[in-house]
Amino acid sequence: xxxxxxxxxxxxxxxxxxxxxxxxxxxxxxxxxxxxxxxxxxxxxxxxxxxxxxxxxxxxxxxxxxxxxxxxxxxxxxxxxxxxxxxxxxxxxxxxxxxxxxxxxxxxxxxxxxxxxxxxxxxxxxxxxxxxxxxxxxxxxxxxxxxxxxxxxxxxxxxxxxxxxxxxxxxxxxxxxxxxxxxxxxxxxxxxxxxxxxxxxxxxxxxxxxxxxxxxxxxxxxxxxxxxxxxxxxx
Numbered sequence: 001x002x003x004x005x006x007x008x009x010x011x012x013x014x015x016x017x018x019x020x021x022x023x024x025x026x027x028x029x030x031x032x033x034x035x036x037x038x039x040x041x042x043x044x045x046x047x048x049x050x051x052x053x054x055x056x057x058x059x060x061x062x063x064x065x066x067x068x069x070x071x072x073x074x075x076x077x078x079x080x081x082x083x084x085x086x087x088x089x090x091x092x093x094x095x096x097x098x099x100x101x102x103x104x105x106x107x108x109x110x111x112x113x114x115x116x117x118x119x120x121x122x123x124x125x126x127x128x129x130x131x132x133x134x135x136x137x138x139x140x141x142x143x144x145x146x147x148x149x150x151x152x153x154x155x156x157x158x159x160x161x162x163x164x165x166x167x168x169x170x171x172x173x174x175x176x177x178x179x180x181x182x183x184x185x186x187x188x189x190x191x192x193x194x195x196x197x198x199x200x201x202x203x204x205x206x207x208x209x210x211x212x213x214x215x216x217x218x219x220x221x222x223x224x225x226x227x228x229x230x231x232x233x234x235x
Contacts, residue, residue: 081097083221084221084225085099090234092111092128093231093232093233094128094231095230096126096206096225096229097228099225102124103117109127110125110127111127111128119214122210122218123208123209124208125207125208126205126206129203131198133198136176136196136197141168142167145196146163150179154192154205158185158186159183159185162182165179165180166178166179174199176196176231178226178227179193180192190210190212191209191211191219192207193207193222194206194207197231198231200234204229204231206225208225
């Protein structure tokens with residue numbers, strides 16, 4: 001089973017000391033395992049069954065209310081890219097796209113999270129924690145920041161990690177670091193991508209990924225997700 005590190009507590013510790021995987025379970029603020037639950041209001045909802053959930057989500061008209069009814073602060077536009085749905089959080093100031101058919105889930109410590117209903121390692125999550133920094137480059141160069149994040153924040157202490165790439169780019173004058181890495185657990189290997197940036201007094205982290213065995217099949221979609229991440233000023 002995949003594990004989730006709830007990013008904000010760990011990330012806040014990292015931010016204060018230096019000058020967030022998504023799966024079925026994770027460690028909460030108390031160190032105990034926490035589970036995430038689908039955002040579905042009815043116990044008889046098709047979200048109860050994995051295969052049925054995928055069928056329902058594909059229908060759209062049935063799946064969309066299940067996903068979005070509890071998110072009044074988010075503006076979900078019509079599908080703008082084939083195979084993806086957009087998310088725009090006007091309150092917290094970020095946007096991204098995720099693959100159509102993934103289900104919204106509640107994860108402690110995450111601002112927003114979606115996952116595949118069949119493959120638990122295929123997911124995307126966003127965290128936003130306070131910071132006094134104005135630019136991601138204030139924490140150091142991309143590789144240095146990436147190494148620290150994947151070892152202390154984006155993986156569990158028991159996992160072996162390997163940084164594949166860390167690059168910097170700008171969008172509308174805002175700096176982003178994009179990270180590609182592998183996290184190896186005893187029973188699975190996750191290939192992941194993260195995009196981090198700073199804005200609105202917050203340190204934003206979007207992370208997406210898949211089981212290594214499905215990386216070749218999923219990598220183009222996951223790169224679309226991470227490349228779509230954008231932070232904008234809240235007015």
